Amino acid sequence: MPVLQPIGRMFLSFLEATGRLTLFTLVSLSHCVRPPFYPRLIGRQMLEIGYFSLPVVGLTAIFTGMVLALQSHTGFSRFSAEGAVATVVVLSITRELGPVLAGLMVAGRIGAAMAAEIGTMRVTEQIDALTTLSTNPYKYLVAPRLIAGVTMLPLLVLVADSIGVFGGYLIGVYRLDFNPASYLTRTWEYLEIMDVVSGVVKAAVYGFIIALMGCYHGYHSTGGAQGVGGATTNAVVSASILILTFNYVITALFFSS
């Protein structure tokens, strides 16, 4: 049947990819918890993900906070409810926009870099060389990135939350003429611990997704520079889609009951 054949083939290759990704995830996780560990490599990745992403994430957060304040003020002034601006800003930032935007920015920055680096190592046989030098590539390349991703993204998001709220404050106080003290009170008043916690949990999950997709696509890249380019694109696109998907799932888990 020439019509059914391609469908069947697509379905099979989908199953194959799913199986391969699952296996990759399990093997990688098992290497995250078994010695030997590489503290130098973990440190380097933490610096790369946590510290060097600060400018990008900070800029994204401050402008998002500012625009949120402006837009929600426009909306709420129509109901004479301008007082809600501070609350809307802090809730949107901590629950959704902080983790999602930081996740997407880091996916573009770090996920791409990971896929390109590991992909180049794959096509130039450096990964083969690692195994012949009694070093497991999962331990040496994948585990440090996963550990750094899971630990650094939550910290980045806490910073992004603070900067985002500060951006809202700037607009609120200097543009919309709120009283500084009452803006801050409004910010704290309705903020619950779960709002921040859910954002931090999301961040850890996104950090895992970004590092996993970067490593997975890099590790399985084939065919020279073109293959590495494809792996980089796939890493960023799949990480972004997974981030948005898991954003919904985690939100539903935390707040639907």
Add this chain to the structure above:
Amino acid sequence: MTTPKLELTDVHKRFGANRVLDGFDLSVGRGESVVVLGGSGTGKSVMLKCILGLLHPEAGSIKVDGEETVGIGQRERDRINRQIGMLFQGAALFDSLPVWENVAFGLLAQKRCGRRSARDRAVEILGQVGLGERIADLYPAELSGGMRKRVGLARAVATRPAIMFFDEPTTGLDPIMSDVINNLICSSVKDLGATALSITHDIASARKIADRVAMIYQGRIIWAGAVAEMDQVDNPYVDQFIHGRAEGPITSGMAG
């Protein structure tokens, strides 16, 4: 008869419809240096990768020290690879590490010494391949092709492995430096008692480093013998290859 250090029997490896190894047999004795000759694309590099477990043959047996290695688990594989040093055809240096850390990588990975003494050892081995201490702190991207090859060679021999694989050790080197490398390979085999399996297109180098020569054609060994017999052999394939003639039974470019 003692067990050979390496023994490949009837190994088959193909990529899709391309049968690269098709009933490949080879055995290398302890302390012996064997050179495999063969045209481009005949599966020489694939053979080494099968022995290292980087590629998995569909059929056949590969024994290291009499121990079957086809289909073994990761732990046994790590133990076996620990006694093997490999020079990759493209050197495969780690770009993120300076030259000395590349050379000392195996020593550090096996925790045989601290970083300081590993660096000293790396500089010493770099000297043996004709590279000065100056380049120890450079990165691979800053080296020429021939320098990279020599760093790869230094990395392969740094842990003094019992088995050494050299994929085209002298390609891209000037004749004098080629001879330095040939001497290094000879001394590794003679003085350290290592077993070496090398691939080369360089007949002069083969004459110097080989105890025995084997010729691969269409996925199998068509001739093997002592290096001295190479010139008297009446196998037309071998004759054509070692004299580098375009006319003969091996048709250019279409082999395999």
